[in-house]
Amino acid sequence: MSDGVFTEKTGPPSPAVGPASAMYGNNSSGDVEIGEAGLERSLSSRHLQFIAIGGTIGTGIFIGLGNALATAGPVSLLIAFAFIGSVVFSVMVSLGEMAAFMPVAGSFTIYATRLVDPALGFSMGWMYWFSWAITYALELTAAGLIIEYWLPNLNIAVWIAVFWFIFSAVNFLPVRWFAEIEMWFSSIKVVTVMGFIIFAICVNAGVGDEGYIGFKYWHHPGPFAEYMVEGATGKFVGFWAVLVTAAFTFQGAELVGVGAGETKNPEKAIPSAIRWTFWGIFVLFLLTVFFVGINLPYDLEDLGTDATDASASPLVLIAKRAGVPVLAHIINAVLLTAVLTAANSNVYSSSRILVALGEEGLAPAFVKRTNRYGTPYVSVALCSLMGLLGFLNLSANGEKAFTWLLNISSTSAIITWAGINVCHIRFLAITKAQGIDRKGLPYRAPWQPWLSWYGLFMNTLIVLTSGFTVFIQWDTSDFFVYYISVILWVVLYAGYKLICRSKVMPLLEADVSIGKGVRYEMRA
Structure with a gap:
């Protein structure tokens, strides 16, 4: 092959299952594997894991745990996380079976x-895209607020601008470079959580100003x-409420599937990434919740603050009560890496979802354009621009507008989880x-179809009851805050049905051969 010329290798035209070499081709060391959308297939299993971890482990576990x-209380919180873990498991294995067999960028949008x-596909894709795109602006703002812990006199607009430039630029790099950066950022969070668990065990055993704690806070309060x-x-x-x-x-665990179209050897990498991502996140979350619950009383006044820096973190509160106040600065630094790696994942995931929408004709075709490194530069640029909405927080009226935009994304991931379960139930029938x-199949989800039906039921129930407290003490404004995302999804779905007159895909006409054709490009 000469420079700039590629040959196309396509998998079997029928949906019959074959070995990896038949489905994906044999890539020689001199070639670069290119997916159907022009994206470079260079991600490994560990890259997928850390992209998902980067989008999942963040301020929710470091700060939001205190208010929860x-x-x-500690036991309710532990049961809630274990219960939601079972729901996420149903989503992950469902996604894993489909993504390993049909590895495409923005997987679940195309599956739908x-x-x-x-x-x-239209309603799920655009809701999910907006969720991550607007969250990029949130993470940039959060980064500025976290730095205020050390530099209170410096305007956060400076940090929004600096970090926007850095992480927007990172996403224009070849995906294998982006993934390596994301992996190292995410590793910091994983090491921190593991370090906290060891520290919490020591504190509970009596290494600290409080002495031996044990389970006394489970007895009182x-x-x-x-x-x-x-x-x-x-x-x-x-x-x-804490459910x-x-x-x-747990939102972000499904990002393993977003990178399916850029994964080399997907039939092996995706199942491995699914298993390691779920169990890694699940175990770390449960251990963190458990040790926070036995080391802090739930009636502690400092747990209910609205602060966004390390002062609100239950991890820091444990350290301060143990007589190790310096840990607040360490946790604040980790919080900064947490929101920055989340921001990095936000641009990646939203851009790949946009590419998927373009592939299906649900977005303008130009969003699919890629450069010679396989990076979808148009989608990355458009998604990066959404980060500039973070500047809305600098004025009172703008902050209110930004909050409403953010509310749209509040349950978008859970709606997506339900959609993934629907896709998998349909996949089984097809x-x-x-x-x-x-x-x-390269990977088979266990306990089917019952597990997918369980996930669909629970995800739907969680979405519908996400704002149930508003019905205990009615407030019209709060009602729309909680349910604006559900209302928007219904509008998108019903609007597309009415305008485009789409129909449910007949079982025998559904295309399950997607993602199997790849092409290779020799680079000089």
Whole structure:
């Protein structure tokens, strides 16, 4: 092959399952594998894991845990995280089975379009895109607020501008470079959480000013907190309130599937990434929640603050009570890396979802354009511009507008989780109708179809009850704050159905061969 010339190798035209070499081709050391959308297939399993970890482990676990503990108490909080973990597991294995068999960028958007209904792909894709694009602006703002902990007199606009430039530029790099940067940033968070767990064990055992703690805070003030109402009902309300919080904390785990179209050897890399990402996040979250719950009483006044820096972190509160105040600065530094790596993931995920929308004709075709490194530079540029909305926070009226925009993304990921379960239930029906033996798939999700139905039911229930407290103490403004994302999804779905007259894809016509054709380009 001469420079600039590529040959195309396509997998089997029928949806029959074959070995990796038949589905994806054999890439020689001198070639660069290019996916169907022109994206470079250079991500490994560890890259996928850390991209997902980068989008998941963030301020929710480092800061939001404190308010959740005050709301429900330690045992309710632990049960809530374990319960949501089972829901996330149903989503991850469902996504893993489809992504390993059909590895495409922005996977679940395309699955919804090809396997279910273009209206579902349109509503899921644009909701999910907006969720991550607007969160980029949030993370840039959060980075400025965290630095204020050390430099209170410097305007956060400076930091928004600096970090916007840096992380927008990083996303224009070849994806393998971006993934390496993301991996090292995410590693800092993982090491910090593991270090905190060891520290918390020592503090609980008596290494600190409080002496031996054990489970005394489970006895007084107790394992369950009452919330909004008294008695057993109040304890259940507290549990359900933090159930929603736990779901928000797990958001980002599904990012493993977003990078499927840029993964080399996807039939092996994706299942491995799915397993390691879920169990890694699940175990770290549960251990963190457990040790925060036994080392801090839920009625501690400092847990209910609205601060966004290290002063609100339960990890810091444990350190201060143990007589190690210097840890506040370390945690603040880790918080900074947490929001920055999340910002990095935000641009990556939103740009790949935009590419997927373009592939399906649900967005302008020009968003699919890639440079010679396989980077979708148009999508990256458009998604990066969304980060500039962070400057809205610099004025009172702008802050209110930004908050409303952010509310749209509040339950978008959970709506996406439900959509992934729908896609997988449909995928199971399609494989059966088309005579595809699941035993030959690269990865098979366990306990099907019951696990996917369980995930769909619970995700739908969580979305519908995400603002249930507003019905206990009615407030019209709060109602729209909680449910604006649901309303927008319904508008997008119904609007597309009415205008484009889309129909549910017949089982025998659904295309499950997507993602199998690749092409190789020899670079000089």
